[in-house]
Amino acid sequence: xxxxxELENAPPERQTELFNAYWQQRNPNANPENNPLLxxxxxxxxxxxxxxxxxxxxxYATDRGRIMIIYGPPDAVQNTRRPGSSTAYEIWTYYxxxxxxxxxxxYNDGNYLLLSDSx
Numbered sequence: 506x507x508x509x510x511e512l513e514n515a516p517p518e519r520q521t522e523l524f525n526a527y528w529q530q531r532n533p534n535a536n537p538e539n540n541p542l543l544x545x546x547x548x549x550x551x552x553x554x555x556x557x558x559x560x561x562x563x564x565y566a567t568d569r570g571r572i573m574i575i576y577g578p579p580d581a582v583q584n585t586r587r588p589g590s591s592t593a594y595e596i597w598t599y600y601x602x603x604x605x606x607x608x609x610x611x612y613n614d615g616n617y618l619l620l621s622d623s624x
Contacts, residue, residue: 568619
């Protein structure tokens, strides 16, 4: 969290340097040109953008996009509605970590907001 705050508050010319340093510290390879974790991050951002773009915004900025980037694709997705209601819910389950995220389409506009996180 501290690294993110530092990056967010840094001047634009320093943000690239901080971003690169963050990912280099987590690189499991000795070769700085090949960082599978950074490649996975970019893949997840692309996946989030493709699946969750909403109202002209980027998918990475949505709640579902953010969770997909952090945790990857869920192991199971359940779409449901509360009886007698038109409000849609989406429940994502991650078996290995025991995490479950519940998203709600509160305004029936396709933008699912994170309602709860258990795990």
